Amino acid sequence: MSGAHKSFLERTARQRIADLLDADSFMEFLPPSERHFSPHLPVLGQPVAFDDGIVIGDGFLAGAKVLIAAQEPAFMGGSVGEIHGAKLTGLLERAVQQRPAAVLLLLDTGGVRLHEANAGLIAISEIQRAVFDVRQAGIPVIVLIGGSNGCYGGIGIVAKCCDHMIISEEGRLSVSGPEVIEAAKGVEEFDARDRALVWRTMGGKHRYLMGDADLIVPDDVNAFRDAAISLLGASRPLTLESVMQEHAALQDRMQRFSDCADATQIWQALGVADAKNVPLAEIPEFLEMSAHVRREEHA
Amino acid sequence: MLEWKELCDQLFPQGHTVSAHGLVLHGEGRIGNQTIAVVGTTEHAAIGVDIALELSAAVIDIMNRQAGIPILMLVDTQGQQLSRRDELLGNSPFLAHLAKCFAVARTRGHQLLSVVYSEAVSGGFLSLGMIADETYAVPGAQIRVMALPAMSRITKLPLEELEALCRSSPILGPGAHNFVALGAVEEIWEGPLDQCLLTALAKKNNLDKRRELGASCGGRTGAARIAQLVREH
Amino acid sequence: MQTLEFEVGPCANPDRSIGSGLVGVVGSGNLEVLFEPADLNDKVKFVIATSVHGFDETWHAVTRSCAERYRLANLVITINDAGATPAVVSLRLMQAVEEFRGGL
Numbered sequence: 364m365s366g367a368h369k370s371f372l373e374r375t376a377r378q379r380i381a382d383l384l385d386a387d388s389f390m391e392f393l394p395p396s397e398r399h400f401s402p403h404l405p406v407l408g409q410p411v412a413f414d415d416g417i418v419i420g421d422g423f424l425a426g427a428k429v430l431i432a433a434q435e436p437a438f439m440g441g442s443v444g445e446i447h448g449a450k451l452t453g454l455l456e457r458a459v460q461q462r463p464a465a466v467l468l469l470l471d472t473g474g475v476r477l478h479e480a481n482a483g484l485i486a487i488s489e490i491q492r493a494v495f496d497v498r499q500a501g502i503p504v505i506v507l508i509g510g511s512n513g514c515y516g517g518i519g520i521v522a523k524c525c526d527h528m529i530i531s532e533e534g535r536l537s538v539s540g541p542e543v544i545e546a547a548k549g550v551e552e553f554d555a556r557d558r559a560l561v562w563r564t565m566g567g568k569h570r571y572l573m574g575d576a577d578l579i580v581p582d583d584v585n586a587f588r589d590a591a592i593s594l595l596g597a598s599r600p601l602t603l604e605s606v607m608q609e610h611a612a613l614q615d616r617m618q619r620f621s622d623c624a625d626a627t628q629i630w631q632a633l634g635v636a637d638a639k640n641v642p643l644a645e646i647p648e649f650l651e652m653s654a655h656v657r658r659e660e661h662a
Numbered sequence: 663m664l665e666w667k668e669l670c671d672q673l674f675p676q677g678h679t680v681s682a683h684g685l686v687l688h689g690e691g692r693i694g695n696q697t698i699a700v701v702g703t704t705e706h707a708a709i710g711v712d713i714a715l716e717l718s719a720a721v722i723d724i725m726n727r728q729a730g731i732p733i734l735m736l737v738d739t740q741g742q743q744l745s746r747r748d749e750l751l752g753n754s755p756f757l758a759h760l761a762k763c764f765a766v767a768r769t770r771g772h773q774l775l776s777v778v779y780s781e782a783v784s785g786g787f788l789s790l791g792m793i794a795d796e797t798y799a800v801p802g803a804q805i806r807v808m809a810l811p812a813m814s815r816i817t818k819l820p821l822e823e824l825e826a827l828c829r830s831s832p833i834l835g836p837g838a839h840n841f842v843a844l845g846a847v848e849e850i851w852e853g854p855l856d857q858c859l860l861t862a863l864a865k866k867n868n869l870d871k872r873r874e875l876g877a878s879c880g881g882r883t884g885a886a887r888i889a890q891l892v893r894e895h
Numbered sequence: 896m897q898t899l900e901f902e903v904g905p906c907a908n909p910d911r912s913i914g915s916g917l918v919g920v921v922g923s924g925n926l927e928v929l930f931e932p933a934d935l936n937d938k939v940k941f942v943i944a945t946s947v948h949g950f951d952e953t954w955h956a957v958t959r960s961c962a963e964r965y966r967l968a969n970l971v972i973t974i975n976d977a978g979a980t981p982a983v984v985s986l987r988l989m990q991a992v993e994e995f996r997g998g999l
Contacts, residue, residue: 375920376920377917392891392892392895393888393891393892393895394917395917395927395929396915396917396929396931399884399888399891402884403831403833403834405896406827406831407819407823407827408896408946409896409946410896410921410944410945410946410975410976410977411921411944411975412920412921412927412975413917413927413929413973413975414917416921419892435920437920437921437922437923437925438920438921438922445833445882445884445885446884446885446888448885449873449884449885449886449887449888449889449892450888450889450892452873452885452889453888453889453890453891453892453893454892456889456892456893457892457893457895460893475784475807477807477808477813477816477817477834478817478819478834479833479834480807480808480813480833480834480835481807481832481833481834481835481840481841481844481846482833482834482844482882482885483807484784484787484788484792484807484846485792485841485844485845485846485872485876485882486885487788488788488792488793488846488872489870489872489873489885491761491788491793492793492870493870495761495762495765495768499769516785517784517785517788519753519754520753520754520757520758520761520785520788520789521758522754522758523752523754523755523757523758523759524758524761524762524765536754537749537753537754538742538749538753538754538757538785539742539744539748539749539753539785543744544744544745544746544749547744548744548745548746552745552746553745553746564746564749564750565749569750570752573752573755575752575754575755601762601765601766601769602766603722603725603726603766603770606718606722606759606762606763606766607722609759609762610715610718610719610722610759610763613715613718613755613756613759614715616751616752617711617712617715617751620750620751621747621751623750625750626750629750661755662759662762
């Protein structure tokens, strides 16, 4: 690893791409100058972004050609609208033709953009279908999660349809958000303001220990870059055999942890040394603590 | 809206073995000279880790025992299961696992169809229903992302403004007709359900045609164009 | 949303080294700024879409000040604004100039 610490969390989508890929190798598709913005937001008096909050294109990662998409966290919570979603679907469809070494998805989103709710939900389903086509073509789809919105909603499901996931300790992965659970089931069920609870339940370290994230990194673009490089060319088969293997692993997970009230119990059951201190541990120490935890097989 | 038993009787007048195990449906139906595998949910099921695992098991069982048979999803869901436990264990991996099972089934030659016979909401609909080759709905089916009052609270847009937009655009409000206009629902099954199913079975398309459909229906004119521009850049 | 469109200049002694590109993000209190070259007889055209109404004079003042300070010419500068303060607007324009200087 080289260079000074560069926070992934604090960077914009464009900065993340620029710092992740080989220097000056990024070429943007449908750049802002082409003005492909949402036709629906102006109707509701909302400002538009000329890239509709997602930056897509191709470039090189350690000399290998990749396609890349990065959701801009600051615009509409990184949420998926009609144009935003179609840019991502189109990129995945292009991957089947262009056959890059990988597709990198820098996901930073609350999910469906409610201002275009129906189009957003349908777009997410289309993205999901396109991911499966890319995987069918033997091209790895690598998800990077480490932004301020986390990876929520339907995109939280799509993220786990991909080959690999790299998450930082700042990152979160979930379908429902803490506020939604609290609104539906009450503060006893989930106190959305309890940050420690949010990260224990949905954060990078928990997802890594559960086997849902393949690699965990500190909040550093260089660390994400190195992790992504290590996954180039590593496509996972998606077959009856692999989903049956995944099914067995999920059944096992259910059996072992179904009655656990909190993540700390799960980590203890997994055999993590000093489970209560997981949230405080820096990544190198955390990896030591969890070194012997058996990794689940997923499809 | 229909009860699942009534739905199956109408879909399969030649007979069916669909039964409910809690909130999960599975079995088979005879139609024309085909046997169709059936999986689904009932009682507006909230789809979380448990139901996702059960549905996945059913799909895996179909792949192992009935090669190439069409699979019909019967959709009645209030959305994903909202609970601490389900997010702790992982709605993401469990719901993705269900999607992967369907995706593998498709690659193994299983035609995938879905029909919303009661309610279909958000993440539940994404996981059971929208993954099909084509999605249908019976008259009276309720399809939505979110109720408008909740949407108004979260977006801080006045409810009247959202209601006004709903009158002129299919883009955000509840309603199966909106999803037809946007290309996500192929059509509403108005006639005899067994005839509708036979017509659907004859389609045999496993490409995602929803963007083209949404453009031709006029509800979603941007998506198809943008995706094409990206492919051809 | 309010849209403002106006020209500033012409600049007597223009900096001709400023190229094109985008800076900023359309987040709350923020804005994105797109610089594009155009043949405008050394004038600058501003096209501003803003979610906050009634600040026409402020926009005119801030943009004119920046155009003069950086000797901008032959640019269409398009802004998507989500309620940024004049200070943030000035900062973004300066950022754009610095990033795109030498871009031609």
